[in-house]
Structures are given as C-alpha cells and as structure tokens.
Amino acid sequence: GQDGWGVTYSSTEICALKGSTVDMSCTYRYPYWQNDRETEVKETFWFTKLSGKQPVDLRKDTDYRDRVEYSCSEKSCTLRITDLRESDSAEYKFRFITDQEGGKYSGLPGVTLSVTDPLRVPSVSVSPSAEIVEGSSVTLTCSSDANPAANYTWYKKNGDPDLHPLRQTGIYHFSSISSEDRGNYSCKSENQYGEIMSSSVSVDVQYAPKLPSVSVSPSAEIVEGSSVTLTCSSDANPAANYTWYKENEDSPKASGQIFTITDFRAEHSGNYSCEAQNRRGRNKTTVHLTVAGELSSFTCPLSFILSSLLISWTLVLFMRTSQTSLQHRQKTQSSRKTCCEVQFTVTVTTKTLHMCSVILFRCS
Incomplete structure (x- = not known):
C-alpha cells in the first residue's frame, strides 16, 4: 500500500x-x-x-x-x-x-x-427420443456441472443386481443397435471429490419376430383319434401375433400361440406353419404331422426289378432247353405248355423297413 x-x-x-x-x-x-x-x-x-x-x-x-x-x-x-x-x-x-x-x-x-458441487447427479438422455428400431443409430448422453470436470462411465443392468461397465465416455453411440442392446442404462460421474450414479434410462428396441419355435404335444407318435396341440413362440418387440396355416390351403387354420386338433385323422397329416408377425416384420416355422403307422407310397427300385426279370428269363430259357433235351422221355407231355409267371410283392409301412419281395417264377 x-x-x-x-x-x-x-x-x-x-x-x-x-x-x-x-x-x-x-x-x-x-x-x-x-x-x-x-x-x-x-x-x-x-x-x-x-x-x-x-x-x-x-x-x-x-x-x-x-x-x-x-x-x-x-x-x-x-x-x-x-x-x-x-x-x-x-x-x-x-x-x-x-x-x-x-x-x-x-x-x-x-x-x-x-x-x-462435485456430487451433482448427472443427467442422461437418449436420442432419438421416439421409438427405437433395430438397426438404427442411437446415442446416449451423460452430463453434469461438476467442478472439476467429471469423467463418465456407462453401465448396463442385465437383470442381475450388478451393473456391468460398458465404456468410459460421456457419449455412448450405437451405430446399428440390436435387440440384445435393449435394457436399462446408467451413468456414473466421477472426479477427485467423489462419484455419483445417475438414474437409469430405458432403451426399448423394437424388432421383427425372430424365427418361431414350435412344439408338438404329445411329442411321441400321434395316434389316430387323439388330440394334438401345437404351441408357437417367438422373440419379438412389440409382442407378435400368431397365425397357423396348413400346406396347400389358402385360409388360415387358427390364430393365437396355441393350435389344437382334437380328433386327429389321416387327412390332418401334412405340413403346418406358424407365422409370427408384428408391425416390424414377420417370420415363420413349419412342422410335419402324420398318424403313427400310416401307409405311404413306395416303389421298388428299378434296379431290383430289372435284376429280377433277368433272373426270371434266364430260368425260363433253362427250362425250355431242358424240355427239348428230354423230349424223347416226355412224348406224352409234348403237347403241354410251360407257363412261367413273374410276381412282385411290395410291402411298405412308415414304421417298418421298406420291403420289396419278388416271386421269380411259377411253372406248370
């Protein structure tokens, strides 16, 4: 002074x-x-x-x-x-x-x-604030007025009591968000004076139904006349609606997750599809139903039939040759004709092996 x-x-x-x-x-x-x-x-x-x-x-x-x-x-x-x-x-x-x-x-x-005020609760925001669709870009922002400036860490709660750290940054960006990214996120603000956690913010990702899963009850063989229940489920957001179709039929058989056929007959056999749909898309799964022991068409292999015919004609020729050489001992039978027939028998069931049996010839 x-x-x-x-x-x-x-x-x-x-x-x-x-x-x-x-x-x-x-x-x-x-x-x-x-x-x-x-x-x-x-x-x-x-x-x-x-x-x-x-x-x-x-x-x-x-x-x-x-x-x-x-x-x-x-x-x-x-x-x-x-x-x-x-x-x-x-x-x-x-x-x-x-x-x-x-x-x-x-x-x-x-x-x-x-x-x-070093422990001021940080604020969090989600952009866009409207509906979030799978594959879109989403940004989470964490900020506070801490002095000195704070460092930030993002956490995601995965359904258990613990929060899982994700990234140390004030801005957390998803370039193409997926359904697995949905959940509750929180941000921790920290500087030399302490740390404080923000309130959580919910990230709700909308997506088309995933490939549906179809279960059949009973899961064992379907007995004719019994009741059969099909159940369909799919991971989707918003929740999916379900429609049942039968192959080669234009009109749906039923709607809803559960489809029941109370008196199953042979005509009910075939392919059934469950289609799950919401406003983000659709997806479907097909199952095949058939009655236990139901017959199904089967054709003997061509090679089997041809080989059988070859053997048959060989035997026919052998019989004719034998007949000529023995004519002097069979004069009384010279006017008789030799008849050889080739007979095929096919036996097939869905629960047994396909069987082709051939009776090669019968002579008289």
Whole structure:
C-alpha cells in the first residue's frame, strides 16, 4: 500500500465444496502516527458488495445471515463462512477504518472463492427420443456441472443386481443397435471429490419376430383319434401375433400361440406353419404331422426289378432247353405248355423297413 497502508491475504484463491466451511485470513497495516497523533482503528469488516458505492459488511448482508463470523486481533482478521453455497462464489475484500482523516483502506484485489458441487447427479438422455428400431443409430448422453470436470462411465443392468461397465465416455453411440442392446442404462460421474450414479434410462428396441419355435404335444407318435396341440413362440418387440396355416390351403387354420386338433385323422397329416408377425416384420416355422403307422407310397427300385426279370428269363430259357433235351422221355407231355409267371410283392409301412419281395417264377 501507499504511505504505509495495506492488506495482505494468506491466500488469494480458494476452492471449497458446497456445504463445507471456509476460512479467509489477512493482515493489515497503517501508519502508527499521523497528523501529530496516534492512529486508532475504529472498524474492520469483510465485504463483497457495494451499496451506494459503500462496501456492505457481510454480517449485515442477508445472503450470509447466521453463516459468517469474524475472528480479529491487532492487525489481523479471519473470516469464516459456514454451510457454503454455490452463490457464495465471489471476491472477498477486507476493509478497515481508522480515526484519521481519509484513514479508510480496502485490500484490492481480494480473495476469490469458488464453491463447487462435485456430487451433482448427472443427467442422461437418449436420442432419438421416439421409438427405437433395430438397426438404427442411437446415442446416449451423460452430463453434469461438476467442478472439476467429471469423467463418465456407462453401465448396463442385465437383470442381475450388478451393473456391468460398458465404456468410459460421456457419449455412448450405437451405430446399428440390436435387440440384445435393449435394457436399462446408467451413468456414473466421477472426479477427485467423489462419484455419483445417475438414474437409469430405458432403451426399448423394437424388432421383427425372430424365427418361431414350435412344439408338438404329445411329442411321441400321434395316434389316430387323439388330440394334438401345437404351441408357437417367438422373440419379438412389440409382442407378435400368431397365425397357423396348413400346406396347400389358402385360409388360415387358427390364430393365437396355441393350435389344437382334437380328433386327429389321416387327412390332418401334412405340413403346418406358424407365422409370427408384428408391425416390424414377420417370420415363420413349419412342422410335419402324420398318424403313427400310416401307409405311404413306395416303389421298388428299378434296379431290383430289372435284376429280377433277368433272373426270371434266364430260368425260363433253362427250362425250355431242358424240355427239348428230354423230349424223347416226355412224348406224352409234348403237347403241354410251360407257363412261367413273374410276381412282385411290395410291402411298405412308415414304421417298418421298406420291403420289396419278388416271386421269380411259377411253372406248370
């Protein structure tokens, strides 16, 4: 200061947390003897505001009521502020007034106080905020006003009590979101003063039905006259609607997840399809039903038939040759004809092996 007047602060910059207590200290000096008399200090106080160009004592400022106290001695003074608020962030100056003419002095610049709230709950948002469709681009954003600046970590809850960390970033981007990405997401904000978790945000991904699963009850052989129940299910969002069709029939057989045939007959055999559909698409699965032991068409292999015929004609020729060589012993039978028949028998069932049997010849 000039001519022996001055204020010295122990610290000119202070950072403090919301709700905490802070102390600011200073020492001051002035001429001990001036204008032929000893200088006497009449008043000391701290201020941040002016009223009519005059500093306002913090003890009289309603914003600090019951939260400030002074601890002053000769040529030193400490200001204490309790229950700090973010609005307390300001420049604090010390002023003293003496009995000398013009003997007033303010320490400029003062002490800069920064009050921060490091544990403010971060806010989270999802873009787009409308319906999210599988394959689209989705962005999750986490932000807070923490000071110092916070670091962020995204978590996903997968149905168990634990949260699974995903990525350390304020922005989490899905370039092509899938049905497996749906769920509840939370963001943790963290800096040197602590950490705090956000509330969770739900990401609901809509998608077409996955390939339906069809179960048949009973799962064993279907006995004619029995009841058969088909059940269809598919993973879909929104939930799927189900329609049942039979092969080569235009009209649907039923709607709903469960389709029951109460008296199953041979004419009910065939391929049945379950189609699952929602506004995002459709998918279907086909099953084959047949009555136990039902006959089905079967043709003996051509190679089997041809080989049988070859053997048959070989035997026919052999018989004729034998007949000629023995004519002298069979004169009484020379007028008789030899008849050889080839007979095929086919026996087939769905529950036994396909069988082809051939009676090669019968001669008389």
